[in-house]
Amino acid sequence: MAKDLLEKGAILQRDQETYAIAPHLPGGIVSAEQLGKIADVAKKYGAATLKVTSSQRVAIVGLKEEDIDKAWEDLGIKPGAAIGLCVRSIKICPGTTFCKRGQQDAVSLGLKLDEKYHGMPLPSKFKMAVSGCMNSCSEPAIKDIGIMGTPKGYTVMVGGNAAIKPRLADVIADELSEDDVLALVDKIISFTKTNGSKHRLSRVIDEIGIDKFKEEIGL
Numbered sequence: 001m002a003k004d005l006l007e008k009g010a011i012l013q014r015d016q017e018t019y020a021i022a023p024h025l026p027g028g029i030v031s032a033e034q035l036g037k038i039a040d041v042a043k044k045y046g047a048a049t050l051k052v053t054s055s056q057r058v059a060i061v062g063l064k065e066e067d068i069d070k071a072w073e074d075l076g077i078k079p080g081a082a083i084g085l086c087v088r089s090i091k092i093c094p095g096t097t098f099c100k101r102g103q104q105d106a107v108s109l110g111l112k113l114d115e116k117y118h119g120m121p122l123p124s125k126f127k128m129a130v131s132g133c134m135n136s137c138s139e140p141a142i143k144d145i146g147i148m149g150t151p152k153g154y155t156v157m158v159g160g161n162a163a164i165k166p167r168l169a170d171v172i173a174d175e176l177s178e179d180d181v182l183a184l185v186d187k188i189i190s191f192t193k194t195n196g197s198k199h200r201l202s203r204v205i206d207e208i209g210i211d212k213f214k215e216e217i218g219l
Contacts, residue, residue: 002016002017004083005019005065005068006083006084008021008068008069008072008079009021009022009072009079009080009081009082009083010063010065010068011082011083013061013062017064018048018061018062018063018064018065019062019063019064019065019068020051020059020060020061020062020063021059021060021063021068021071021072021079022053022055022057022058022059022060022079022080022082023038023057023058023060023075023077023078023079023080024057024077024078024079024080024081024118025056025057025058025077025080026090026092026110026111026114026115026118027056027090027091027092027107027110027111027114028056028057028091028092029092029107029111030058034077035058037074037075037076037077038050038058038060038075038077040074041060041071041074041075042060044071044074045060045063045064045067045070045071046062046063046064047060047061047062047063048061048062049061049062053082054091055080055082055088055089055091056089056091056092057080057082057089059082081118081119084121084125085121085122085123085124085125085198086119086120086121086122086125086126087117087118087119087120087122087126087127087128087189088125088126088127089118089127089128090110090113090114090117090118090127090128090129090130091110091127091128091129091130091138091139091143092106092107092110092111092114092129092130092138093106093130093131093132093133093135093136093137093138094106094107094132094137095107095108095109095110095130095131095132095133095149096132099132099133101132101133101135102132102133102149103132103133103134103149103150103151104132104133104149104150104153104154105132105149105178106130106131106132106138106147106149107132108178109130109147109154109178109181109182110130110138112178112182113128113130113182113185117185117189120189122189122192122193123192123193123196123197123198124192124197124198124199124200124201125200126144126145126189126192126200126201127143127144127145128143128144128145128146128147128185129143129145129146129147130147130148130149131146131147131148131149132149133148133149133150134148134149134150136148139162140157140160140169141157141160141168141169142160142161142162142166142167142168142169143160143169144158144159144160144161144192144200144201144202145157145158145185145188145201146158146160146169147181147185150174150175152174152175153174153175153176153177153180154174154175154176154177154178154180154181155171155173155174155175155176156171156172156173156174156176156181156184156185157169157170157171157172158170158172158188158201158205158213159201159202159204159205159206159210159213160202161200161201161202163200165202167202167206170205170210172184172210172213172214172219173219184217187217187218188201188217190217191213191216191217192204195216
């Protein structure tokens with residue numbers, strides 16, 4: 001029976017015959033050359049469509065299994081961690097790099113997090129988001145770790161989830177510098193690696209309580 005091909009970064013489609021691949025585009029920031037490569041590969045291998053994903057990637061949908069390796073070779077772009085138990089994505093808003101409403105540099109911080117954590121194996125799937133202001137365009141309140149810029153620094157929240165049992169994240173710290181955020185994220189990831197649960201962080205926090213969670217990460 002056909003299934004996802006984790007080692008190839010390929011997701012089986014509804015027809016049970018073709019696959020989608022999603023090149024990794026950190027923060028959704030992509031060059032014209034990269035977009036051109038993605039379009040060229042889609043044309044060359046007869047993809048059904050291109051789909052902009054919620055993880056700020058462009059998925060090439062409807063590839064034959066025998067074309068997957070050749071498609072990746074032509075792209076020359078690493079796969080996005082769209083499947084598997086790992087850090088799936090770090091979603092980033094334009095922040096002060098591009099947006100007139102930005103209050104903090106979401107792009108700089110988000111790309112640092114992406115470089116360090118994207119694809120890192122964990123006991124469960126894990127998502128992050130960084131927003132440069134309180135409009136929260138990257139949806140930090142529904143991510144395992146959400147980071148939101150304010151005029152006084154960054155607010156960090158944990159335990160968000162938009163799945164079958166939606167949960168808004170709990171705020172655990174505010175008015176943080178970029179370095180403070182990076183240190184705190186590292187503690188949360190370390191906890192997730194070692195706490196023994198295979199469930200999303202939202203369920204872990206519901207089970208042990210937010211106060212116990214904060215104690216576990218040294219807050």
